Amino acid sequence: MNKENPVVWFEIYVDDMERAKKFYETVFETSLEEMQMPDASSDGMRMLSFPMTMDKTSGAPGALVKMEGMKAGGGGAVVYFGSSDCAIEEARVEDAGGKILQSKMNIGEYGFSAMVVDTEGNIIGIHSFE
Numbered sequence: 001m002n003k004e005n006p007v008v009w010f011e012i013y014v015d016d017m018e019r020a021k022k023f024y025e026t027v028f029e030t031s032l033e034e035m036q037m038p039d040a041s042s043d044g045m046r047m048l049s050f051p052m053t054m055d056k057t058s059g060a061p062g063a064l065v066k067m068e069g070m071k072a073g074g075g076g077a078v079v080y081f082g083s084s085d086c087a088i089e090e091a092r093v094e095d096a097g098g099k100i101l102q103s104k105m106n107i108g109e110y111g112f113s114a115m116v117v118d119t120e121g122n123i124i125g126i127h128s129f130e
Helices: 017-028 086-093
Strands: 009-014 033-037 046-049 062-066 079-082 099-106 112-117 124-129
Touching: 017 046, 017 062, 062 086, 086 099, 086 112, 086 124
Parallel strands: 009 062, 079 124
Antiparallel strands: 033 046, 046 062, 099 112, 112 124
């Protein structure tokens, strides 16, 4: 049986790509890059990827996605972003247009986490061991 983490990709659906891009780049101090769509069947779809490698050596790759028929907002799964101290990113959330649902909390031997809402209504988590 393969014991490797099976997560290979995630998508966070957005309604306003520029607003969402600004939020994630501000909170996580990163740059998102435009992904080129391979064919005409993806008309109307726009994706901005988080920094990634496709070899699964540095986290699960993923992107913000604006797509016909896929609405933003808290749906079901929650993506957790890694951090050296989740209080750092949490401190940037409100200035970036988001909301804090749960401030940094101790989760015992598993470290700490914070839960926030992005500018599109998506709930995301931030995790750290400090």
